[in-house]
Amino acid sequence: MSAPTPAPLLLRGARLTTGETADVLVAEGRIAALGAEAAAQAAGLDPAPEEVDCAGLVLLPGLVDLHTHLRQPGKEDAETVETGTRAAAMGGFTSVHAMANSTPTADTAGVVEQVWRLGRDAGWCDVHPVGAVTVGLAGEALADLGAMADSQARVRMFSDDGMCVHDAVLMRRALEYVKSFGGFVAQHAQEPKLTAGAQMNESELSGVLGLAGWPAVAEEAIIARDVLLAQHVDSQLHVCHVSTAGSVRLIRWAKEQGVRVTAEVTPHHLLLTEELVRSYDPVFKVNPPLRRESDVMALREALADGTIDTVGTDHAPHTAETKQCEWTVAAMGMTGLETALSVVQHAMVDTGLMDWAGVARVMSVTPASIAGLEDQGQADERGVPRVGAVANLVLVDPEARRTVDPEQHLTKSRNSPYRGMELPGAVRHTVYRGARVVADGAPAQPYRHPAVAEAGGRA
Incomplete structure (x- = not known):
């Protein structure tokens, strides 16, 4: 029928x-x-x-999220494609990109096709699987990027999100590989040796609270390296969940040099600060961590002026068992699909930094363009759907x-x-x-x- x-x-x-x-x-x-x-x-x-x-x-044109965790397959106790996409629709999203850190990892054509089919079966919004850059997110060998690109899911976005592709040679090879079929790499910028055991933003407050610090340079060092690699091989790089003022300066510089780099900011990094960690409530534990007020203001300004291109929710659902526990062992991540648009209105529109045309740009038109989605984000320069x-x-x-x-x-x-x-x-x-x-x-x-x-x- x-x-x-x-x-x-x-x-x-x-x-x-x-x-x-x-x-x-x-x-x-x-x-x-x-x-x-x-x-x-x-x-x-x-x-x-x-x-x-x-x-x-x-x-507004339907919202597009380049950074969603739907957890299926393997972690259905936290989320499924059905529940996650229904939540996305409630938040105004008509397209989401499902990150690869499922169980098994979305590092083969078979797994990405499974996620793609689950999205079509659900029918709440388009689901575009994100393929892993490396096998098992282990950072040791490239996954079969070409097979995922040729699959029914037609993967174009690749990321080890949750883990950083920290090996410079592997990152270069990935950027070269995806360039051959018009794909791009979305990097989780986190130098692992600088963040071993880290629990929150490295600052005076982390010392007061007795929590291991997560320095801004751990993010900034990877961004600096990767924009130079992208420039060297002339490939497209997307920086996930930018969180520091220093990262903004690096991305702005790279764009001035003509590097093919785009970047996203999460709603929570536009609004929340490290001061919330004083409560030791693990709901505020996230990767990258909540930063200083000065970082929040820099991120807002960068989103308004186009240095940061998109808002990505980094919707990261967790079970109560893994989140409602002692801070040091709690999982990192926050839900965000159903509140993203409200947070952007609060942080950007109601403060006068952005109008609704700007919201259409950063939450629909630009992410759709980055991902090459012909059926999404179709609006003119004023944000009016075509x-x-x-x-x-x-x-x-x-x-x-x-x-x-x-x-x-x-x-x-x-x-x-x-x-x-x-x-x-x-x-x-x-x-x-x-x-x-x-x-x-x-x-x-x-x-x-x-x-x-x-x-x-x-x-």
């Missing part, structure tokens, strides 16, 4: 990133019309489109206020650092390939990929 085409939608009175209001017609999975033409074309449709009142809601594009959209209420309660989140894990914090903004609707997968702030029905429907529920 064939998958039914999503019913047409008429989004009434949405607020564009330009500040104007407009109707948007979604039909046959695409944006059919925008503005005055939308209602006129809707009148001729059979069946008539479902009308959705979007007064006061900001319309007529004719695949209908991947999010509508957010910027006036809403909510107190974060992780118990209400759709991710399986509860390790949100924002528990009890009041944040602005709320996703009201997420449209994925023309289907409203989130409606009125709640999950609706997932999109049915044609191949999934023809296979009776699994592709």
Whole structure:
């Protein structure tokens, strides 16, 4: 059987990133019309489109996350592709990139194809597996990058995230290899010998708290090396979760030299500081660690001026057993898919550093461009989705206020650092390939990929 085409939608009175209001017609999975033409074309449709009142809601192209941990296969007690992508849809994401540190590692064509199929079966958003750079993330031998690139998953992003590709020769070979098929390496910048046993940012506070320090230079040294390697072989490098002011300066310099480097910052590094570690609450333990207030301000400025290209959630779900324990043995990582847009609004929009067009740029258009996603991030330079594009959209209420309660989140894990914090903004609707997968702030029905429907529920 064939998958039914999503019913047409008429989004009434949405607020564009330009500040104007407009109707948007979604039909046959695409944006059919925008503005005055939308209602006129809707009148001729059979069946008539479902009308959705979007007064006061900001319309953005669907969000794209280059840095998500979905845990499956092997760690389904913390997250699955189903639960993680449903949480992503609730956060306004229509595309996520699943990092390779699953069990088994996503270092073969078979594993990345499994993750890709699980994403299609779930139907909440696109799932793009990230292939491991090295076998088992061990940093000793290159994984079969070409086989993953040629697989059904068509992997283009490779990362050992959670581990650094610390061997300079291996990193050079990886950059050379991915260049041959238009891929890129996303580096977790952490010199392991400088961070052995590290527990938090190295500072006066780490000494006061008696926790082993994680120096900024451990991140900055790898970035400095890697931008030079990328320049040497003329390949594309993406720097994951930038966290220090020094890293910003290095990336800015590299871009000035014409190096093909892009970078991301996480929502938590835009908002939270090392001062939270005084509580010894392991929910604030993360890799890289929370840094100083001066680093947070430098990261915000770099995101606003384009030195940092994207926001990546680094959504890292963990079980209660591995997170709610003594700080020194607790797992590193925080959930983030369902709060990312609110944190960016709070840190960037409500502070005047960025407008909604900028949010569309750093959370949709630019990450889609970096990853080469033709069906995502299709908007003009003002952040307005393009007529004719695949209908991947999010509508957010910027006036809403909510107190974060992780118990209400759709991710399986509860390790949100924002528990009890009041944040602005709320996703009201997420449209994925023309289907409203989130409606009125709640999950609706997932999109049915044609191949999934023809296979009776699994592709």
